[in-house]
Amino acid sequence: MSWRDAIALAATSVRRSLGRAALTVSAVALAAALLTALLTIAGTARTRVLDQLSKGGPLSGIQVAAAAPDPGEIDQDDPKPGRAKILDDAALERIADLPEVRYALPVVASRLFVISPTKMRTREVEPFVETAVGVDLRQLPRLPISVIAGRAPSPRSMTEVAVTEAWLERYGLDRTQAASVLGTEIEAGAGRTDAEADTGDGERRRRVIRGRWMRLQVVGVVAQEAGSGSMLVSLPLARASREWSASGIDGGDAVGLSPSPYAGVLVAADSLDSIGRVRDRIGDVGYSTSSPENLIASVRRYLQVVEIVLTAIGVIALAVAGLGITNALLAAVRERRREIGVLKAIGARDRDVLRIFLVEATCLGLLGGVIGAALGYVAARSVGAVVNGYLQDQGLVGVRPTVPTVVILSVIAGSAVLALIGGALPALRAARLPAREAVGGS
Amino acid sequence: MGRRAGRCGFPAGAGHHGLVPGAEVRVSGLTHAYPTRHGPLVVLDDIEVEIPSGGYVSLVGSSGAGKSTLLSLIGGLEAAQQGVVEVGNRSLAGLSRDGLAAFRCATVGFVFQHFGLLDALTAAENIDVACSLAGLPRRERRRRTTELLAAVGLAERADHRPRELSGGERQRVAIARALANRPRLVLADEPTGNLDDDSTARVIGLLESMPADHGCTLVLVTHDRALAARAPLRLQLRDARLEPAA
Numbered sequence: 231m232s233w234r235d236a237i238a239l240a241a242t243s244v245r246r247s248l249g250r251a252a253l254t255v256s257a258v259a260l261a262a263a264l265l266t267a268l269l270t271i272a273g274t275a276r277t278r279v280l281d282q283l284s285k286g287g288p289l290s291g292i293q294v295a296a297a298a299p300d301p302g303e304i305d306q307d308d309p310k311p312g313r314a315k316i317l318d319d320a321a322l323e324r325i326a327d328l329p330e331v332r333y334a335l336p337v338v339a340s341r342l343f344v345i346s347p348t349k350m351r352t353r354e355v356e357p358f359v360e361t362a363v364g365v366d367l368r369q370l371p372r373l374p375i376s377v378i379a380g381r382a383p384s385p386r387s388m389t390e391v392a393v394t395e396a397w398l399e400r401y402g403l404d405r406t407q408a409a410s411v412l413g414t415e416i417e418a419g420a421g422r423t424d425a426e427a428d429t430g431d432g433e434r435r436r437r438v439i440r441g442r443w444m445r446l447q448v449v450g451v452v453a454q455e456a457g458s459g460s461m462l463v464s465l466p467l468a469r470a471s472r473e474w475s476a477s478g479i480d481g482g483d484a485v486g487l488s489p490s491p492y493a494g495v496l497v498a499a500d501s502l503d504s505i506g507r508v509r510d511r512i513g514d515v516g517y518s519t520s521s522p523e524n525l526i527a528s529v530r531r532y533l534q535v536v537e538i539v540l541t542a543i544g545v546i547a548l549a550v551a552g553l554g555i556t557n558a559l560l561a562a563v564r565e566r567r568r569e570i571g572v573l574k575a576i577g578a579r580d581r582d583v584l585r586i587f588l589v590e591a592t593c594l595g596l597l598g599g600v601i602g603a604a605l606g607y608v609a610a611r612s613v614g615a616v617v618n619g620y621l622q623d624q625g626l627v628g629v630r631p632t633v634p635t636v637v638i639l640s641v642i643a644g645s646a647v648l649a650l651i652g653g654a655l656p657a658l659r660a661a662r663l664p665a666r667e668a669v670g671g672s
Numbered sequence: 673m674g675r676r677a678g679r680c681g682f683p684a685g686a687g688h689h690g691l692v693p694g695a696e697v698r699v700s701g702l703t704h705a706y707p708t709r710h711g712p713l714v715v716l717d718d719i720e721v722e723i724p725s726g727g728y729v730s731l732v733g734s735s736g737a738g739k740s741t742l743l744s745l746i747g748g749l750e751a752a753q754q755g756v757v758e759v760g761n762r763s764l765a766g767l768s769r770d771g772l773a774a775f776r777c778a779t780v781g782f783v784f785q786h787f788g789l790l791d792a793l794t795a796a797e798n799i800d801v802a803c804s805l806a807g808l809p810r811r812e813r814r815r816r817t818t819e820l821l822a823a824v825g826l827a828e829r830a831d832h833r834p835r836e837l838s839g840g841e842r843q844r845v846a847i848a849r850a851l852a853n854r855p856r857l858v859l860a861d862e863p864t865g866n867l868d869d870d871s872t873a874r875v876i877g878l879l880e881s882m883p884a885d886h887g888c889t890l891v892l893v894t895h896d897r898a899l900a901a902r903a904p905l906r907l908q909l910r911d912a913r914l915e916p917a918a
Binding site for chain 1: 747750769770782788789791802850
């Protein structure tokens, strides 16, 4: 008997017991839906948690400071840097060329005088000096930056800024009020020491600082670990401000500008496993590094346990559905003893009968798996929407659950395989039935 | 270039008008018992019989006399416990389950009292399944199914399912199916047991024409002594022994 004939006979059998087949498929579909939803939710939660730890950057991210490593702090996730050290283009190139380094992105810091916008004077805030962190915002997905509200500044904008939670706190705002700062304008100026004037007392000299003033619009609120500062700006803006300050007679010393062209470098290793080696190599080049590798590794282990538990729950549900298939097919074998006997009487071999029942079981499992995966997808999206709403109400970054293709394919394939296993016993029993059943048994 | 053999061994695409010689049946020393709580129940005891090629034999006996068991053993539905069963000079002793399946597929056509049709399939599909098991190519299967349905006068009912057919029609479909593999031996187990007189006459007419039209050997098990009397060779089972019928 060909596979085609076996499939046709199995389909005929399913059509005949449509009610039972529908119930069996429903059981498999529900289990597959549960498994799909659990895997999706677990995957999304995992991504969200790790994303939070890495502030949206790569998990294999390493921060290089413009400082030499402190020998006493080696192997710490967040070591205290050693003495300051110039981090320039040559050093950046050396780091980028190291083995197992995927990419290296520079961070430029500039110091700005900030005059608060009128709208934001919820309490008295004096003009202050703040660090603006400039990064290549074209690489936003690769940077440890999570947008909480609004958006990141445009990559080449000279008028846009995003602020951090520290900025909000300065104005007595919390995360849930992040949206209220969007659209406000800040007056910010980079200072340059042009001259030192004699104060006349013979000892003290007065510095003359000129400001390069800009009007910056707050376009977003972000959480960022790219550099130390509560303002995030485009790389060109940070560079221009920095160059202005550095061009003064004191090289920017008066405004607290570091002599290093780059405040840091964000490095991504090829994989989580290679973080340690890359950090060692950067240390050999002479710079201090930090990375939440130990924290991420621990959290990943815990998340993996959660995933295993959730997957086990789904698989148990699927196994129960598989038992349902076994039960349904055993009932079918009991009902069709004579029919099986007749098939054998007209020449069907054991393996032909086995094939018919296995095909029937697999079809039920496959159909249940496809329906279940679709239901699971919908369920995961629905749960995601509810969670998203809650998170946004709490002023947190929302989640968007994505169902990986591999999960869908695995659930469908798993359903089919479990059904095949579940159908094996009835199929074997049917195959071993004596042909004499055709004449009514003895 | 030789013809491609079907799964059962007969040439696929053999001419449908060619007669296949009937199988000679020889049974010797056949004893068969079924286990019960009170010990083995012997239903066949030292059975000896020879049926010539193309012969027509009727077999009568009371209920539980062992008629169906004898038919099962001759047709290879089960293996003999003791004794020899030869069909077409081929002993069934020692054949595996697959070997017996291949023997049934190549040599035997069964007709049952309960018709044995698959309810979910149409008349044509029921015959097609038998053709498929016989290993006929798809095109040949269609041709043979049409030919057989026409031969039993049911060409117009090809797409009807068994529940849409009368008892007599169902049995004619079963006869057509039994002929799908060009059997050398047809075993009919009380084929008219569920039929009215008109249907019985038509079904018996079809069965009795088999030795002449198809060249096969026919063994007919029946309770109906009038029907049994029409066979040239009449046997009856009594007390587990086989003897000529009166």
